[in-house]
Amino acid sequence: MLVFLIHVRDPQFYALPAKTRAKNGRIRVMGFPPIGVMSLSAVLKQAGHDCVMFDQANPETPNDVILEQIKRRKPALVGMSFLSTTSYPYAKILARQIRAADAQVKLAFGGVFASLNAGLVKLQCPEVDFVCRGDGEQLLLDLLKNMDDPSGVGGVTWARDGRVVNNPNRPVERHLDQWAFPDRESLELDFVESMPLDVPAVLSMERFTTMQTSRGCPWPCVFCDIPIFNEGKWRARSADHVVAELKHLEANGY
Template sequence: MSNAKVAFVRPPNLQKSGQWKKQGVIRCPLNIGLLASFIRERGDYDCVLVDFETTETSSITEMAEVVLAQSPRYVCMTTLTPRFPTAVRVAQEISRLDPAVTIIFGGPHVTGSPQTALYEGISYGIIGEGEQALLELLDTLEAGRDPSSVANLIYRDRNATRINDARPFVKNLDELPFPAWDLMNLDDYVDPAYFKGRHLAIFSGRGCPYDCTFCASRVTWQRKLRLRSADNVMQEIRHIVNVLGVRNLMFWDDTFAANKKRAISICNSIIEEGLDIRYTVQIRADALSDELIEALRDSGCGFAAIGVESGNERMLDNIGKRETKDRFRTAVSAMKRAGLPTIASYIIGLPGDTHETIKETMEFAMELDADQSKFMILAPYPGTRVYDIAFEKGLVDPTSFEQMEDLNYYDSVAINLSEVSDEDLIKYQDQAYEQYDAVHAS
């Protein structure tokens, strides 16, 4: 088998500003860590990882030179929509400096907008779950064969972009290797607001069975929920704690308690083994029970994040939330009684949002009074149902780099589906934080 070098690249987040930048938050590149681990184990490729969240550069050319200094035969770049324009520019500069390098794009943006993914300089794209597709593509290219039949592949056929059908998802997630943590400088990944020292992330499952109109989870995972076994999750936690020496974790599952019995089992194992970790989860309010809340608290959960989204019942119905204000009240009240810190998130500018419904959301946030509240402006990412609505209304330009870069939740409105002006949406976001901060400063 070939020992070709593959460079996995995370583009920089140029949208970091305000409090986010001030806090110095840097998350680990878990997705490309998983991909690198898989192709290294199954294909014996020589992998490196370049993280431009932690690598200081001053220009696109310098980024390209940093990547090429690794002497890769293949460059694989992950692409969230706001970072896609920068990724394209870096890819094009790499291609200009060394046309022999094969550049492969993947990630949520490519999956959500495959028809516009292959800019000049980008050799191939991969949609959906990437491990098996990337390995097959690399093996095919190394063997000198035509890759056009590789499932999940986006490729050029003369002047047309071809998008192959997606392959079935990996059935047993327990069979996948743990992330290639050895390719990263773990000390770089910090979040001073929540953790003392470095922190890492973990996926204990993939997908979400729900179908909220604003959520990009369905873009990649198609609402198909797959969970790792509790034993396999615990093996990874032990490795992170005992081998890597990291005790701060973020579970990046869309909803940690999709299987409540498994979630409680993981919590109880952490307690029984005395692992002494601090971790965070994202969870639905309707999944919370007193037993689960206590298990989370006692096993080291530093906070549970719930998506409330709106304080108006009609808006909750319209976005497919399938939860009610009373359900949120019950959940937050139970977490407060148990002493489990809560983060509640809200979306300003949902389709049809009015001055009245936005004010209801702000009032509901003050009523729930979570330990922390986040107020985000709607960002319709490609592949979501709100993006489809915006496209039908003629509000989307799939090739606009400026619009992509504005899809960042804070201080900008890229696509407005509400009945409120862009300026007022930003004002409401500022007011919501001011009101929340005023209450918690007293």
């Protein structure tokens, strides 16, 4: 199946620097590469699916460009991932535009905000077929096999006969080494700069990316969603798996 994955960002949060174009002519935007959708893309491709990614920090892929691609390529599923409350209104706008352009394509929301507010999100955005809660790798693979009847897919919030249905949560996945390295090759990232931190060793590099070596946190800080999102658990990749990805990145020019 063909899947589109879109990382939705609040355009007010990611501001254009004074000099908007790099030496190679590409627009440069402060931010971080969307490692979440890149991780999902790698898993989808490993399972035999096709995947196209969009990062809305890129001024060259606004909504109308994405909509045109959806009309032309007819994906089976469009997944939209967003982090925060401020990104949610933009995700709703895009979902409504996609539904107006294509009445048949399945739409899914994912990410931290959607996971923690799944029932409310489904009520407020009925155009979206599925709200995916928690880790997305195995969830997305299972959902693609059961989009006509997602009742058996853990971690999915959907609607049946006009009523919101919250399927049981998925068990927290501890074996992170099973997943492929993020698909950094299929998304143009030359427009992304690191945030303006005082880290010359990072800011002087020709190419910039991030890694995720663990998920979750055991500490119960009341202001943070991570303990809720991960059931208070900290999950780490093995040292061997992390080193293998570091070597992979070095071999690819990072």
